[in-house]
Amino acid sequence: REGRDWERYAWIKAAAVAGDVDAGRQLIENLRPFVYRRYLDFTAIEGLRDLKGRIDQEVDRKDLADNLKLGPGGIRELEFAVQLAQLIRGGREASLRVSGFLPALAALAASGVVDADTAQQLHGHYGFLRRVENRVQMLRDEQTHSLPTAPTDRLRLALTLGYADLPALQAAIDAVRAEVQVLFAATLDGAGHRPPLDLARGPNSDQAAGGRELSPEPTASVRAAINALLAALPVRRMDTRGRERFERALPLLLQAAAATPAPEAAALGLLRLLHAIAGRPSYLALLAERRGARERLADVFARSGFLADRVIAHPLLLDDLLDARVDAEVLSDAGFSAMLQRALA
Structure with missing residues (x-):
């Protein structure tokens, strides 16, 4: 590899x-x-x-x-x-x-x-x-x-x-x-080359989101969760490439959460997810690169605490949850069987 x-x-x-x-x-x-x-x-x-x-x-x-x-x-x-x-x-x-x-x-x-x-x-x-x-x-x-x-x-x-x-x-x-x-x-459309977060300022800085203003302003609970995430050991141990992905994904996920029916619940869930996948570069890249994936995930987290908990506990579910083809059509028994055979081949 x-x-x-x-x-x-x-x-x-x-x-x-x-x-x-x-x-x-x-x-x-x-x-x-x-x-x-x-x-x-x-x-x-x-x-x-x-x-x-x-x-x-x-x-x-x-x-x-x-x-x-x-x-x-x-x-x-x-x-x-x-x-x-x-x-x-x-x-x-x-x-x-x-x-x-x-x-x-x-x-x-x-x-x-x-x-x-x-x-x-x-x-x-x-x-x-x-x-x-x-x-x-x-x-x-x-x-x-x-x-x-x-x-x-x-x-x-x-x-x-x-x-x-x-x-x-x-x-x-x-x-x-x-x-x-x-x-x-x-x-190649994705987050683009946004300036990185300034994690060196420390998690309790007034600009804990990296010197970049968040819109709208996070609630006290969300800001506390951001501070806790930035102080978490898996985040602070990231290598350079992983940190770059994380720094791009964090503010973009918070923006996606702000556009949902329950922005605080979505934001808190997404911050927990970032902690869970801090050591998984492919998922960080997915969330940093794909706007549609961020919006879909934020919407799910806003609407269902149960699904949010399951995804956080089992990040592998992201592969299917964020597949745009999942809800494109209702599969027949034969179609579902064919999909499983392709996935298990």
């Missing part, structure tokens, strides 16, 4: 194709626990954000903005969006452990992780960019991902793709890449 996040994104595409194929397949199987974690793994979002940041730096350094693969809205962003969904849920859903963009996208759509409209859009954009890339490479039989610079080659490219001239082709490329950028940004 030791390795870098970018290695997980690389191994997700691995396939045994030559040599001792059986040994290759066994190696891939042995690495599966590293690639696909046992629980819903929202730490993969942070890994992808870091990886994409390094790629963007390389794109800027080498002036690759027009690169069909690495540039903004390019093929790599489409691949990352699909791979991220696989890494988050593949540990629990064996059907998602497939290599290749199109098979993976089909599996995500079949399981309901990606809705049909989004899947169709991703499929269309991927096919378009791949066709352009292939025609570019055919021009001079080169392994390249950049549009040609010679006017004659650029016109030939446009004509072979069915466009009257290069401006028409460029407009189509720009439109697709703009939509891909929006889709990819939505994939």
Whole structure:
């Protein structure tokens, strides 16, 4: 399980194709626990954000903005969006452990992780960019991902793709890449890079929520619970990455609680939950990254003390409670059986 996040994104595409194929397949199987974690793994979002940041730096350094693969809205962003969904849920859903963009996208759509409209859009954009890339490479039989610079080659490219001239082709490329950028940004949408809490000020500071104003102002009971949480040993023992996740999640959860029918009850329950999951980085990442998850959880905690107690005692329940597909439809007996088989595979 030791390795870098970018290695997980690389191994997700691995396939045994030559040599001792059986040994290759066994190696891939042995690495599966590293690639696909046992629980819903929202730490993969942070890994992808870091990886994409390094790629963007390389794109800027080498002036690759027009690169069909690495540039903004390019093929790599489409691949990352699909791979991220696989890494988050593949540990629990064996059907998602497939290599290749199109098979993976089909599996995500079949399981309901990606809705049909989004899947169709991703499929269309991927096919378009791949066709352009292939025609570019055919021009001079080169392994390249950049549009040609010679006017004659650029016109030939446009004509072979069915466009009257290069401006028409460029407009189509720009439109697709703009939509891909929006889709990819939505994939990484979460808490963003908010300033961290200032835990060094101490739990009894007037700004116990980290120097960041909370709106609305917490009640005395909630503020006392915040102070107790910040002083708790599991929180003070967090490593740097865990502390960053915690610091992002705390104020966002309190904001979500404030919007519920019972804000104090929701806030107190969520603070207890943060104490329970202080040593579980994936759950902290989930709550820091996903607004919808925070809102759903806060609403449940506001409406049911019983459910709140169960989730706090058994955080594993978060995996199912925060699955947006849970209440999308009422499952039949056969559908419920199929869901169990996928989860236990």
